Amino acid sequence: MHTAWSCALLFCAMLASSATGAEPRDQAAAKQQLEELRRAIRATRRTLQANQARYSKAVLALQTAEKKVGQSVRALRQLTEKLTQTETKIKTLENRQAELELKKKQQQSALAAQLRAAYAMGEQEYIKILLSLDDPHALTQSLTYFKYLTKARKQQIQALRDTLTELARIKQTIEQERNALRSLVEQKRREQARLVQHKLEQEKAVANWKANVERAETKLQRLLANEKELQALIEKLHQMIEVFMPGQSLVGLDRLRGKLRWPVQGRLAARFGQKRPFGALRWQGVLLDTKEGQAVHAISAGRVVFADWLRGYGLLIIIDHGKNDLSLYGHNQTILKQVGDWVEPGEVIALAGKTGGLSTPALYFEIRRNNTPVNPAIWCR
Numbered sequence: 001m002h003t004a005w006s007c008a009l010l011f012c013a014m015l016a017s018s019a020t021g022a023e024p025r026d027q028a029a030a031k032q033q034l035e036e037l038r039r040a041i042r043a044t045r046r047t048l049q050a051n052q053a054r055y056s057k058a059v060l061a062l063q064t065a066e067k068k069v070g071q072s073v074r075a076l077r078q079l080t081e082k083l084t085q086t087e088t089k090i091k092t093l094e095n096r097q098a099e100l101e102l103k104k105k106q107q108q109s110a111l112a113a114q115l116r117a118a119y120a121m122g123e124q125e126y127i128k129i130l131l132s133l134d135d136p137h138a139l140t141q142s143l144t145y146f147k148y149l150t151k152a153r154k155q156q157i158q159a160l161r162d163t164l165t166e167l168a169r170i171k172q173t174i175e176q177e178r179n180a181l182r183s184l185v186e187q188k189r190r191e192q193a194r195l196v197q198h199k200l201e202q203e204k205a206v207a208n209w210k211a212n213v214e215r216a217e218t219k220l221q222r223l224l225a226n227e228k229e230l231q232a233l234i235e236k237l238h239q240m241i242e243v244f245m246p247g248q249s250l251v252g253l254d255r256l257r258g259k260l261r262w263p264v265q266g267r268l269a270a271r272f273g274q275k276r277p278f279g280a281l282r283w284q285g286v287l288l289d290t291k292e293g294q295a296v297h298a299i300s301a302g303r304v305v306f307a308d309w310l311r312g313y314g315l316l317i318i319i320d321h322g323k324n325d326l327s328l329y330g331h332n333q334t335i336l337k338q339v340g341d342w343v344e345p346g347e348v349i350a351l352a353g354k355t356g357g358l359s360t361p362a363l364y365f366e367i368r369r370n371n372t373p374v375n376p377a378i379w380c381r
Contacts, residue, residue, distance in 0.1 A: 058208045063309045065198065065205040066355040070315050070334035072195040073293070073351060077334070079188045086181045093174045100167045107160040114153045206357055223281055226312025234318075234326065234371055237305050241320055250322025253300055253367070253379065260299045260380045261345075263329055264352055264363050266290040272375040284373035285328065285366025292333055292361040296350040298343040299327050299367075299380065307335045313364060314355025319343060324371070330364035331356050 253260070270287035298319055305326075306318035313330035317337060320326055333353025343349055354361045367376050 058205070059311055061208060062202075062205040062357060063311075065202040066314055067309055068198040069195065069202050069353075070332070070355070072191055072198050073334040073353075074336065076188065076191050076195060077336070077351070079184055079191060083181065083184050083188065086177055086184060090174060090177045090181065093170055093177065097167065097170045097174065100163055100170060104160065104163050104167065107156060107163060111153070111156045111160060114156065206359075222312070223276065227281070227284070229311060230313065230328075231371075233306065233310065234368060237318065237320070237326070238324065238371060241305060250302060250320065252323025253321050253325040253369070254323065256300055257379055258381060261297065262288070262376075262380045263297050263299055263327075263365055264288055264290045264294055266294075266363070268377075269362060272373070272377060285364055286376050288363045288365060290352040290361055290363050292351075292353050294352040294361075295348045296329055296332060296352050296363060298345060298347050298349050300345050302327070302343055304337045304339055304341045304343065304349070307337055307339050309355070312356055314358070315350070315353070317350050319349070324369060326368045328364070328366040328368070330366075331358055331362055333361075 266288040268286055269289045270283050272283055272286050274283045276282060296317075300319075300321050302319040302321040304317060305320045306316065308316065310316045310330075313328075315332040315335050316328065316330045317332065317335050318326055318328050329350055331352070331354055332350040333355065335350045337343060337349045352361055352363050365376055367374050367379055
């Protein structure tokens with residue numbers, strides 16, 4: 001995971017630099033900036049390595065299995081989108097092909113009528129017109145008409161050639177798209193088989209995790225450790241935002257109190273502040289029952305600052321909305337955004353799932369203001 005963090009920090013540093021448009025004024029400034037970035041990366045690595053040291057093999061196996069499921073689901077989603085686009089393209093091409101076939105028939109009929117008329121005149125029709133008329137005025141009219149017919153015939157022949165050329169190109173393109181479609185269908189079939197295998201691995205990992213981790217730690221100890229790790233992560237994110245993403249145009253959530261949409265539709269399985277069954281711990285967010293694969297939406301505009309697996313929360317995505325306001329979405333089946341991505345209100349950022357060891361699909365949702373959890377029910381309607 002520390003590699004993903006390093007990439008995230010580097011990416012955000014580059015974004016901050018490009019956003020302000022300020023290149024380092026001299027080599028000394030550039031060297032200092034680079035050293036500060038390296039120190040931040042080293043500090044983050046030490047923190048994450050310390051956290052990972054307490055992870056048992058069962059937890060790491062769960063993390064690996066759930067990430068594989070997430071990757072397969074994301075790949076299947078992308079393949080499905082490509083299949084839909086390809087099928088739409090083929091349909092458009094087939095409609096155009098039908099139009100061209102009709103046009104070709106009409107052009108062939110018109111040209112055939114002209115050719116029959118020319119045949120009726122016999123050979124050397126131009127000379128026949130000259131010899132058949134004595135009236136100069138009638139002769140002029142006939143010659144003008146003849147030239148018009150000849151020009152029209154040439155245009156019809158060229159138009160037919162153009163139609164036949166486009167028709168041949170369309171047919172070739174349709175064949176290429178059908179081949180691409182067959183390839184995508186096969187890719188999707190293989191990915192579905194991989195997903196089935198990864199889900200079996202996930203189920204085994206969850207069972208192993210429950211058998212080993214829950215035996216080694218009390219549930220209270222585990223929940224405390226999970227909350228502590230999330231708190232450390234968010235503190236680190238705030239530092240990263242202040243250092244590497246300054247001066248953003250994000251305005252926070254203050255004016256949106258009571259106006260935000262819930263990220264998913266579902267029953268509140270756990271409410272903010274509700275006491276947990278172990279010790280004095282209380283829920284710092286809410287747990288929403290949902291269906292596996294249901295779209296998870298961003299509650300407001302912001303930038304993704306975390307998108308990875310975290311113990312106790314599974315595949316977690318965190319969005320910075322500015323003014324020290326963050327929203328968190330946990331237990332996702334797959335994450336559809338990367339660190340640094342901008343998101344709009346209502347944009348799909350993930351698909352709901354049960355990663356992190358849940359037995360049924362649910363979304364953990366939390367809003368933090370100045371690193372303090374607040375009740376999402378006050379902010380969402």
